[in-house]
Amino acid sequence: MITAAAIARMIAAETERFSAANPRSAALAKAAARHWHGGVPFHWMLDWGTPFVLFADRAEGAELWDADGHRYDDFCLGDTGSMFGHSPPPVAAALTRQASRGLTYMLPTEDAVVVADELAARFKLPFWQVTSSASEANRAVIRWCRGITGRDKVLVFNGCYHGAVDDVFVDLRDGVPELRGSLIGQVYDMREHTVVIEFNDLPALEAALAKGDVACVLAEPAMTNVGMVLPQPGYLEALREACTRHGSLLVWDETHTISSGYGGYSATFGPLGDLFVLGKPVAGGIPCAVYGFSAEVAARMEQLWAVGEKGHSGIGTTLSANALALAAMRACLTEVMTPAAYAHMLPLAESLAAKIRAVIAANGLDWHVAHIGARGEFICASAPAQNGTEARAKMHGALEHVLHLFLINRGVLIAPFHTMTLVSPATTATQVDRLAEVLDQCLKTLRG
Template sequence: MITDAAIRAMLAAEQDHFRAANPRSRSLAHQAGRHWYRGVPFHWMIDWGTPFPLFAERAAGAELWDVDGHRYDDFCLGDTGAMFGHSPPPVARAIARQAGRGLTMMLGTEDAPAVADALAERFGLPFWQVTSTASEANRAVIRWCRAITGRKTLLVYNGCYHGAVDDVFVDLRDGVPELRRSLVGQVYDVRQHTRVIEFNDLAALEAALAPGDVAALLMEPAMTNVGMVLPDPGYLEAVRDLTRRHGTLLVFDETHTISSGHGGHTRAFGPEPDLFVLGKPVGGGVPCAVYGFTAEVAARMEAARAAGETGHSGIGTTLSANALALAAMRACLTEVMTPEAYDHMLPLAARLAEELQEVIRAHDLPWPVLHVGARVEFLCADAPPRNGSEARAATHGALEHAIHLYLTNRGVLIAPFHNMMLVCPATTDAQVGRLATALDQCLKALTR
């Protein structure tokens, strides 16, 4: 049993530990606070639960060093942005080569056909577009789906996250849709055109689709942003059948579930969607994203374009598909995100999940450990959640804060959002062992 008093004691001790061990980060935090809002270039950088921001000096492979000289086993990996390791050598070489030849020209380069061929071969969809972020890709996909179906409604799952896209920020609270409480500056009610249901609830899905007004269902094949929620057996196949039957386009956002295998969750487990989004991992750390679609969708997109006017479509920016991003994607897709990389990542992640489960059981805790390919997560709850409401209820903020800070102080980084860990091609058996040992020591202290 873990008491509130034990959590408070650990937090106090670990905060003191962090302050004493990181004088250079403390100094930089003071300097940064002069002009950066909240003291950081972007607000997520203060979500690690440390008394002041931790400043990085460098990172390579599955390791990171801070400005005070501490080395970390990095299982966060830029919250998936560096899912295949920090600065993979092929990507670093491609970036350096392209940097001297032009960064952005609003024109394709010789990398363009190679990237498109690699995407089509890997994911099975014939047509693709490049954007700067997954948020932008999801926003473009929503626009296209509404345009080609003539329908206005978007369907999402409770607890979903698909980037900074206004349309998806609707939650269910006690079965009632409401605007996400964290959404800043919202001036119109997106519930007018967004419907939200629980994951793994086929009856709710059929009821939501029945009016015939849903342009698209935007989803992760396994939810990863509200804690991990896995699909029930047969659920995704039923989703595919129901969306087809009701004329709704099915969109898989695989920005996180690309961890499932070389072709993502789609190629590893099926079924095939109408549109497919892949964000931050595809460029090895360079900001870029892609979305792919079927030939039928492409034809309908052409028809929608022909019915309108040429000019601004509301899709894309001048930096979309810039030369640097294309070079990075080509290197990452062809030399980094390889079957051999997954042959290393998947069994090592399975071992990590097993070791963490053994540690948790040894302390008589009921917490489940879930994993989707190379992505692993433990939940401070009694059972695996089946939907967003259950996953949200399983969150234990103070306890997770204490665990994260304890691990950070012992040279182990996991994602600051939930208890998520990633295994990359550079992750070693020794790093997995150190993470399991650190969690064991943490739980000993909490359950003492």
């Protein structure tokens, strides 16, 4: 039993400990607040639950050092951006080579040929395009799907996350679609063009698609943003079949689920989508994303081009597919995101999940661990969630807050959103053991 009073006491103690241990970060946070809004160059950097932001100094592999010289075992890895380790040597070398040869030309390089061949072979879709982020790739995909189907609606799942795409900021609350409260300054109601249903709900999916106005279903094969929600047996296959039958395109956003296996979830376990989006780690942490599509989708794109006005389509930006990003992506795909990397990551992540389950059981807690591939999450509630509503109901903000603070103060970083972990090719068994040991120490302290 963990009481609210125990949580409050630990938050106070760990906040004081953090403040005392990080004077350099405190000074930098104060200086940054002069002109960075909120004291950080990007607002999400405030989401760690610390009394002031922790300033990083450097990172390598699965380790990070802060401005005060503390070393961390890093299981956050830039919230997937550095999923294959910080500054992988092949990527760092490729960036060094390209940096003196030009950063962006608005022309392809030889790297582009290698990258496209690698993407097609690995993810089993023949045609590709490059953008600067997964958000941008998802926007492009939605526009293409609407254009080639002549339909206006996008279907998403309650609690989804597909980057900063306005169309997906719709949730279900008590079964009623609502605009997500975090979307600032929106001037039209996305519910006019976005359909939201629960994950794993086949009747709701069938009813939504049967109306014949859904251009595409945009989904992660396993939800990762509202906590981890895994697909029920047969659900993804039924989703694939329903999309085909009703003429809606199926888009897999595998920016997070690339951790599932060498070809992501869909190429590893199936089924394939009509389109595929991958951002964050594809260039080793350099801003870059790709979207792929089937030959049929490519043919329909070309038909749309043939009847449209030539010129700027509103899809893509000047720096998309710049030479630096292509060089980084080539090195990452061919030398870092390899079968050997996954052969290290997946068993080690399995070991981590087992160790955390053992710690939870030893402390007599009715919690569970969700796990697939290199990604896992220990959830402070019993039984896995089946959908976004159930996942939200299992959240425990104060308890998650204190878990993060306790781990940070003892040199362990996990993703600041929920209690999610990633294992990289550079992660060691010693680091896995240490995370489990620190979590055990935290739970024993909380339980008194």
